[in-house]
Amino acid sequence: MAIDIRKVTVMGAGILGSQIAFQVAYSGFEVTAYDISDAALAGAHHRFAELVATYRDDVPGAAGGKAEQTAAGIVLSADLAVAVKDADLVIEAVPEVLSIKQDTYRRLNEVAPERTIFATNSSTLLPSDMKDFTGRQDKFLALHFSNEIWKRNIAEVMGTSDTDPDVFRAVVDFAGAIGMVPIELHKEKAGYVLNSMLVPFLHSAIALSAGGYADPETVDKTWRIGMGVPLGPFETLDIIGLNTPYNGLANGGEREQKLAAWLKDNYIDKGKLGAESGEGFYRYSGDSV
Known part of the structure; x- marks a missing residue:
């Protein structure tokens, strides 16, 4: 099964969520950053401006306007249905509280297209504790990034017993396409390798x-x-x-x-x-x- 990931929504535009959105957009993907309010999105806008300066200073090739173009191209939305209506992949980066994540997936499943892959960036929680709330256990897995993603560029990929192997492989390939070093886990482990x-x-x-x-x-x-x-x-x-x-x-x-x-x-x-x-x-x- 060929899985094409081009449009990505990042749910949660906090510190790491903003970094994920920026890195994905910088790598040429269409990105929407979602958060729960306009005030939260204002914080994301400020973070993107800071990331422009960071990339210009620290990332080879980011000068010459590419970093500015990246920030300008990220769509911001506080409407969940609008944010995910065309998403091939949703990366969830909401607070590290299981009940919040479970409720997030329950709401997300109601509005996301059937084809959309869901990936949690949870630092320590097991994806199997969330999978039954996604409505698409075969299209759900963990995709974990490190803070300061542009230089600590690993992406840990960890599925559950229900994750489709084709989905797992597509997310591994996606991680490589956004400049990460994919770290594949063969079974679930709270905290992955790094944490x-x-x-x-x-x-x-x-x-x-x-x-x-x-x-x-x-x-x-x-x-x-x-x-x-x-x-x-x-x-x-x-x-x-x-x-x-x-x-x-x-x-x-x-x-x-x-x-x-x-x-x-x-x-x-x-x-x-x-x-x-x-x-x-x-x-x-x-x-x-």
């Missing part, structure tokens, strides 16, 4: 500071020097944005929920959401985000 290693590492760092053993700066310095790497775990968390790890921790066990409460009380409730908000564990100037 199965990254999330426990980040949680360990949070536990050190939440437990009063060492402040975030010390934890980061230890990791950078000891491992010879450019970023520590709290610097990484600021890039990701604190809402994503908070949602993951809040849905965990007693230990994880205590760490989530520490993040919420000390950072999230104070508007310290990470680099994009100007402050997380560190402060950022406008031109460094």
